[in-house]
Amino acid sequence: MSGIKHKAYDVYRWFDRRLGLAKPITEAAEHPIPASSASWWYVFGSAATVILVLQVMTGILLALVYTPTARDAWNSLNFLNHGLTLGWFLRAMHGWGSDFMIAIVLIHMSQVFMFGAYKYPRELTWIIGVFLLLMTLGMAFTGQVLRFDQDAYWGLGIGASIMGRVPIIGGWLVHLVLGGPDIGATTVSRFFALHVFVIPGILIGLVGLHVWMVLRLGINEWPMPGRLVRKSTYVREYEAQIHKDGVPFVPDAAWKDATFAAAIMLAIIACALIFGPIGPTGPPDPTIIQTAPKPDVPFLWIFALFALLPPKLETPLILIAPVVAILVMLALPLYAGEGEKHWSRRPVAVLMLMVVAVSIGIFTRLGATAPWSPVMNGWSADPVQPQYLKGRTPLERQGALVFQNMQCRNCHALGGLGGQRGPDLDGVATRMTESQLIRQVLQGSGNMPAYGNSLSPSQTTALVKFLSTMEGYQPQAQNDANRLLAHGVSPPRDKSQDTAK
Amino acid sequence: MENPLDKMMPEALKQPSQHTRRKFLFKVALLVNGAVGAVLAVPVLGYVLGPVFRKQNGENFWVPTGNLQQFPPGQTRLAQFRDPNGTPADGQTRNLPCWVRNIDGKRFQVFAINCAHMDCPVHWFPQSKLFLCPCHGGVYYQDGSVAAGPPPRGLYEYRYKIVGDQLMIWAGELPTLSTEARLRRPGNSPCLG
Ligand code: FES
Numbered sequence: 208m209s210g211i212k213h214k215a216y217d218v219y220r221w222f223d224r225r226l227g228l229a230k231p232i233t234e235a236a237e238h239p240i241p242a243s244s245a246s247w248w249y250v251f252g253s254a255a256t257v258i259l260v261l262q263v264m265t266g267i268l269l270a271l272v273y274t275p276t277a278r279d280a281w282n283s284l285n286f287l288n289h290g291l292t293l294g295w296f297l298r299a300m301h302g303w304g305s306d307f308m309i310a311i312v313l314i315h316m317s318q319v320f321m322f323g324a325y326k327y328p329r330e331l332t333w334i335i336g337v338f339l340l341l342m343t344l345g346m347a348f349t350g351q352v353l354r355f356d357q358d359a360y361w362g363l364g365i366g367a368s369i370m371g372r373v374p375i376i377g378g379w380l381v382h383l384v385l386g387g388p389d390i391g392a393t394t395v396s397r398f399f400a401l402h403v404f405v406i407p408g409i410l411i412g413l414v415g416l417h418v419w420m421v422l423r424l425g426i427n428e429w430p431m432p433g434r435l436v437r438k439s440t441y442v443r444e445y446e447a448q449i450h451k452d453g454v455p456f457v458p459d460a461a462w463k464d465a466t467f468a469a470a471i472m473l474a475i476i477a478c479a480l481i482f483g484p485i486g487p488t489g490p491p492d493p494t495i496i497q498t499a500p501k502p503d504v505p506f507l508w509i510f511a512l513f514a515l516l517p518p519k520l521e522t523p524l525i526l527i528a529p530v531v532a533i534l535v536m537l538a539l540p541l542y543a544g545e546g547e548k549h550w551s552r553r554p555v556a557v558l559m560l561m562v563v564a565v566s567i568g569i570f571t572r573l574g575a576t577a578p579w580s581p582v583m584n585g586w587s588a589d590p591v592q593p594q595y596l597k598g599r600t601p602l603e604r605q606g607a608l609v610f611q612n613m614q615c616r617n618c619h620a621l622g623g624l625g626g627q628r629g630p631d632l633d634g635v636a637t638r639m640t641e642s643q644l645i646r647q648v649l650q651g652s653g654n655m656p657a658y659g660n661s662l663s664p665s666q667t668t669a670l671v672k673f674l675s676t677m678e679g680y681q682p683q684a685q686n687d688a689n690r691l692l693a694h695g696v697s698p699p700r701d702k703s704q705d706t707a708k
Numbered sequence: 709m710e711n712p713l714d715k716m717m718p719e720a721l722k723q724p725s726q727h728t729r730r731k732f733l734f735k736v737a738l739l740v741n742g743a744v745g746a747v748l749a750v751p752v753l754g755y756v757l758g759p760v761f762r763k764q765n766g767e768n769f770w771v772p773t774g775n776l777q778q779f780p781p782g783q784t785r786l787a788q789f790r791d792p793n794g795t796p797a798d799g800q801t802r803n804l805p806c807w808v809r810n811i812d813g814k815r816f817q818v819f820a821i822n823c824a825h826m827d828c829p830v831h832w833f834p835q836s837k838l839f840l841c842p843c844h845g846g847v848y849y850q851d852g853s854v855a856a857g858p859p860p861r862g863l864y865e866y867r868y869k870i871v872g873d874q875l876m877i878w879a880g881e882l883p884t885l886s887t888e889a890r891l892r893r894p895g896n897s898p899c900l901g
Contacts, residue, residue: 278799328713360801364827364882365843371884378886379760387759388890389804389882392797442712492800494788496821496829499842513826514844518858579845583831613836618845628845656847656855661837 235422236461239453241445243429245460248322250467251315252421256414257468258308261475262346263407265301273353275399277392277491280355284487299479302354302486305347307475309505312343317560323548324427326436330540332420335413337536342410344505349402351503355395356487361500363390365513372522390493425449426456430548437545499580507574508567514579515570578627585616589624599676606673609666613658629655636677644671768792769880773806773818776873781813784832784850792880806866807832807839808875809850816875819852820864820883820891827884830863839863864888 223229272291274283287294316336319325325333348366352359363385370380386393425445454460485503489495502510516524550557582588591607599607610616618628639647648667651657662670773787787808794802807819807830819839821829828843838855839848847855852863864883869876881890 276797276799277801278797281800361828361843364822367882368822368825368827368884371886373886377884378890381882381884381887382760382762383757385759385882387762388793388880388887389791391791391793391801392795392799393759490800492803493821493829494800494803494805496786496805496831498829500828514858516858518860521858521860580842581840581845581847583840583842586833614833614838614840615836617833617840651856654845654847654856656838656849658836660849661835 236457237455238422238425239449240426240456240460241428241448242452242454242459244426245454245456245463246429247463247467248318249426249460250464251311251318253464254468254471255308255311255315256418258304258311258471258475259410259414261304261472262301262308263411265297265304266403266407268297269301270403275353275396277355277390277395280353280395281487281490284354284356288484288487295484296479298484299482300475301350302484303475303478303482305350306504307471307478309343309347311471312340316340317564319427320556320560321550322427322430323436323550323553325540325543326546326548327438327441327540327544328424329420329427330544332417332424333540334537335417335420337533339410339413339417341533342406342413345406346402346410347503347505349398349406351506352398353395353402354486355491357489357491357495357498358486358500358502360390360491360493361498362502363394365500365502365510369525373526426460430550432547432549432551434548435546436548497583499577499583501574501577504571504575508570509574511570511574511577514577515573580626581614581617581628582626583617585618585625586611586614589616589621592622592624595621595676599673602669603673603676606669606671609662609670610673613661613666613670615670618655632674632677634678636675641671641675644674769878770869770871770876771879772871772874773808773868773877774875776870776875779808779810779816779875781810784809784834786832787818787875789877789879804879805829806877806879807863809852816868817852818866818868818875818877820866820888822864822883823859824854824861824863824883824885825857825859827882860885864891866891 269287272283272287272294274280284298287298289295319333319336352363367381367385367390370384371377373380382388384394385391386397428445428448489498501507513521513525547553591611596604596607610621615632616625618626620627620631621633623631635644645667647655648662648670649657649659658667769792771789771792773789778787779785785808787806788803789806791798791802791804805821807821809817809819811817819830823830823841823843823846825841825846826843828841830839830841830846830848832839837850839850839852841847841857841859844858846857846859848859848863849855852865854862866877866879868878878891881887883891
């Protein structure tokens with residue numbers, strides 16, 4: 208036995224005399240860290256690196272089969288899902304790996320922010336981390352495009368339209384992003400090049416720098432309230448602390464990193480097995496317009512913002528806010544490179560993080576439900592429930608028909624069914640008088656179009672009569688007055704009649 | 709005072725070395741490489757930015773969207789056309805939809821499928837005479853003007869002309885706020901029936 212051991216050691220020596228890597232690797236692995244930093248709070252960075260390895264490996268395996276053309280991409284995804292042994296599992300791992308990657312990177316970033324680990328001398332580590340976040344999001348977006356289905360197709364349209372809002376060079380940017388004047392073969396191949404060569408290359412290079420700096424500058428010590436970071440004294444204090452209670456990274460901290468990474472991998476495998484691969488949805492055929500495009504989870508909050516921002520502010524906010532946000536993140540360690548690290552002494556930082564996290568959470572939730580989107584088949588799919596027809600006059604029932612046929616249901620719910628773009632109409636009669644209803648229907652306002660052109664006076668009367676039965680009738684006299692009014696109100700002019708002359 | 713971070717620096721970087729002839733030659737060699745790089749950058753940039761500055765030849769961008777009989781007067785119908793920039797590798801993305809409104813049998817409006825807000829596909833509802841957008845609830849009237857919601861302008865329109873019994877449109881550009889102007893570029897004046 209010892210003979211084999213000896214032989215193995217000889218082989219190892221042969222290689223290491225030539226490579227000379229054993230010493231630096233051992234030194235790096237055993238570099239001393241503050242005992243307090245061998246903590247479960249410090250495992251997210253290494254977990255993100257492990258997921259990166261997973262993504263590279265599954266990505267290469269998928270590239271063996273995936274065909275990066277607009278014509279064949281969708282078919283090759285379906286072939287991976289259904290025609291190839293365990294192809295679905297690799298797609299699932301890659302897809303869920305991407306979602307976990309973003310989550311872990313965000314948690315890592317929040318932890319570093321909360322622990323003040325971006326302060327002197329680790330400013331550049333943070334700045335490179337910001338670029339790593341951007342690259343990760345870039346991978347998620349380009350990956351979503353490579354899953355070239357209906358959502359990807361219209362998602363590209365959304366991307367292009369945002370580029371198109373840039374002043375002066377917008378048109379050029381649209382062509383640059385799409386690889387031509389519209390979405391097609393050159394679009395998919397350029398997103399493939401970005402997703403497979405360009406961004407991963409940058410990502411791996413930056414991860415190398417990031418890890419190198421972590422080794423060189425040491426892992427951040429556990430923050431203590433009142434222990435301030437000063438450029439003049441920090442390095443000496445850090446070294447003194449390491450001298451006093453330093454422990455080697457391997458194994459004292461590394462066992463936690465490794466355990467957590469394994470747990471995360473198991474979680475990704477579980478998601479892949481239980482939920483399966485993500486998409487593809489319908490084929491990327493633009494002539495199939497029965498679709499409500501939606502981006503992947505990491506971008507849902509942005510999707511929600513597009514619906515909720517006031518239209519006037521939209522373009523400036525879409526174009527300026529991301530730039531400002533990135534600049535603020537980049538400038539953070541330069542502006543706040545010294546001082547208190549402990550969260551209990553940094554209430555503004557804690558509050559900021561909470562506000563950002565809660566807002567992104569809320570907007571993601573809103574983006575997932577998209578209450579502002581009309582339900583395109585609401586008018587044909589959800590009938591008026593019987594309780595709204597019982598005991599109604601023929602005219603009012605006629606109004607219920609108008610209500611359905613004019614697609615009101617697509618935006619307004621009755622009895623909980625229908626769109627949520629506009630208010631529920633169950634109690635509308637308690638909020639609005641008949642004349643207000645007529646005015647609203649004919650002239651619209653805000654998010655409601657004017658129906659003056661598509662409703663005849665009799666339809667309007669019937670519709671408003673029906674709506675007036677929604678919780679409570681009004682005095683007969685006022686109804687009569689309103690009926691007169693309904694015939695007197697002139698609908699707004701049809702603009703096409705003017706321009707077409 | 710010495711910066712504590714300096715102590716990890718390699719010794720060679722701390723003291724400036726002497727000027728020698730070899731050092732001078734090395735600098736010259738670097739300069740030559742820089743020049744080669746600059747020369748190489750021209751074709752590389754030209755290749756990368758090619759799609760941005762590609763010239764478009766006007767005549768090829770008239771494409772048929774269908775027979776006039778498909779578009780009864782007073783109605784708005786979904787039509788299809790082939791992307792004039794298309795290649796076989798485009799697959800399904802080469803067929804594009806648009807909405808054709810026949811105003812009165814003589815005059816037409818051809819709307820892009822793309823919402824002016826964020827390019828989602830708008831749907832026409834003939835009963836209420838509205839286009840609804842599934843993404844953020846943009847609404848347009850039958851003439852393409854904004855009725856409600858976030859769109860900053862009316863629906864994009866293609867130029868059209870009638871050749872024989874075919875309705876032709878001038879296409880070849882994904883309409884966005886800054887590229888839609890190309891659809892209206894002066895060239896052949898649209899022949900109104
Ligand atoms: S894309 Fe149509 S409303 Fe936003």
